[in-house]
Amino acid sequence: MKFNQNQSYSYAKTGQIDYHEGLRKYMLRVYNYMGLALAITGLIAMFASSSPAFMQMMYNPMGGMTGLGWLIALAPIGFVMFLSFGLEKMQLQTAQMVFWGYAAVMGLSLSSLFLAYTGESIARVFFITASVFGGMSIYGYTTKKDLTKFGSFLMMGLFGVIIASLVNLFLKSSGLVFVTSLLGTFIFIGLVAYDTQRIKQLYFVLSGNPEGEAKSAILGALTLYLDFINIFIHLLQFLGQRRND
Secondary structure, eight states, X not given: OXXXXXXXXXHHHHHHXXXXXXXXXXXXHHHHHHHHHHHHHHHHHHHHHTOHHHHHHHBOTTSOBOHHHHHHHHHHXXXXXXXXXXXXXXXXXXXXXXXXXXXXXXXXXXXXHHHHBOHHHHHHHHHHHHHHHHHHHHHHHHOOXXXXXXXXXXXXXXXXXXXXXXXXXXXOOHHHHHHHHHHHHHHHHHHHHHHHHHHHHHHHHHTTOHHHHHHHHHHHHHHHHHHHHHHHHHXXXXXXXXXXX
């Protein structure tokens, strides 16, 4: 009887180790997807900004965006919607290609940042963003606290910021820009923790479904990528040094 108890304990302990090892590999896959997407975005943005021919196709002589510029600026939204709503029906390789395509298009749309801000300040803000993101993601992964209500509050705040930003397209208030940027920064910092916990919990639901895990890792990487990019852009508005300053 005593031998059977020890044997059951051994099996349970082994299963628990395998379970947590699976979660570790799953989260590592999410972060790898995200990190590679950020690298693609950054490299393409840097090279695109150094091409006068591409910049002329993006912007007219008056400084406004051309038709191609608007298409590239709005294309990432289409990629996100296509990937978010069509992921379940896609093949895994198709989902991966769409994700990499999204990262590339985002690089083109963000290329103007290298013209507006100095390279040194972009690098500095990137590392600040990475530090903040890393800290909040670790918190979201390790905390025992349920962040569901916290996340719901943040999402409501995000919708408020989006609405205020749309209204400000007509008001053109610099004060409202400052407020929405400040709120947006804190909202996306909070969303990193919430999204990390949600991605971790999703693994528990999909555990044992290899295809579901693989696809959800792409969606999780997309979510964290968006959090990172938005934190970076908002912080750049406060901490970045413009080239004409």
